Amino acid sequence: MDWQTIKQEVTVRTSRSSGAGGQHVNKTETRVEILFDLRNTTALNSREKKNIRYHNKRKIDKNGLVSIIDQSGRSQHTNKTRAMRRLKELVSDGSKPIPKKHVGKAFTASRGKRLDNKKRRAEIKAGRGKIRY
Structure with a gap:
């Protein structure tokens, strides 16, 4: 990551x-939106891009743009600084490796319990037929 x-x-x-903000909000452009093109960047390798896409699915649109908006402060400078800090966190946290899926097996006792329940249920259903004398 560069x-x-x-x-x-x-x-x-x-x-x-x-x-809210009175007259101040009507005459200053303090809302900052940072756009980062994840798909076409040269600063990240393909593995890092894939990891970032995996960890931040909701923050990336279908064109590969990461959009970060900050309008919490009264000045454009502080909002830009906050937004850049959030982008840096997103990129550094997102470039962590994708966790491997853990495929677990059912316990032997659970498997036996399930089969016993199935047998009992089958007996109940078999007993619902016509009675023959």
Whole structure:
């Protein structure tokens, strides 16, 4: 992971923030949206991209864009800093390896208990037929 290259590949968009703030919110663009193209980046290898896609499925759209929005602060600078920090966490946490699936077997006692229940149930159903004398 090359963080300097990621910082250069990031697209930053600003807009007016929603919510309370009086006149200040009506005239300043404090909302920051950071877009990072995961599919076309050169800063990550294919394994890292795959791991990030696995760990952050909900944050990546179908085109491979990671979108991070921050509008919690009153200044654009602090919102941009927070959003970049969140992107760095997302990329570093997401590049952890994909955990291997654990395929477990049923316990022997559980298997026996299940078969006993099936036999009992079969006997109950067999007893529902016509009575022959």
